[in-house]
Amino acid sequence: MGFRFRKSFKIAPGVRVNLNAKSTSVRIGSKGLGYTISSTGRKRVTASIPGTGISYTETIPAKRMAPEVRAAPQESPSKAKKNNFLPVFLVLLAAVIGIGVASNED
Numbered sequence: 001m002g003f004r005f006r007k008s009f010k011i012a013p014g015v016r017v018n019l020n021a022k023s024t025s026v027r028i029g030s031k032g033l034g035y036t037i038s039s040t041g042r043k044r045v046t047a048s049i050p051g052t053g054i055s056y057t058e059t060i061p062a063k064r065m066a067p068e069v070r071a072a073p074q075e076s077p078s079k080a081k082k083n084n085f086l087p088v089f090l091v092l093l094a095a096v097i098g099i100g101v102a103s104n105e106d
Helices: 086-105
Strands: 006-012 015-020 024-029 033-038 043-049 054-060
Antiparallel strands (some): 006 015, 015 024, 024 033, 033 043
16 A cells, blocks of 8 residues: 555646646646646646546657757658547537537526
8 A cells, every 4th residue: 555645736727736746747728628747748638528538648758868869760651640630529529518518508
């Protein structure tokens, strides 16, 4: 059994600071769409539909070495870069559900 330390502070609407034993992070955005920057250098973009458990997270790893030192990855011409439309789809779906719920409340 271990001991964990976690604390979260709301600074402003849509801005939250999260503290734990090893790092600190700042989250910018609402429940459905957010951007998180960690003290370890990791960046994360999250799109979700609140209340459903459906979410998509894309993590950008921390850059530990200078760009000049790191070798650039070699991409073969046969591998085309895929467009990932899942985050856009989730945001649009959340907006449509939110508009539907708001119109039903009136």
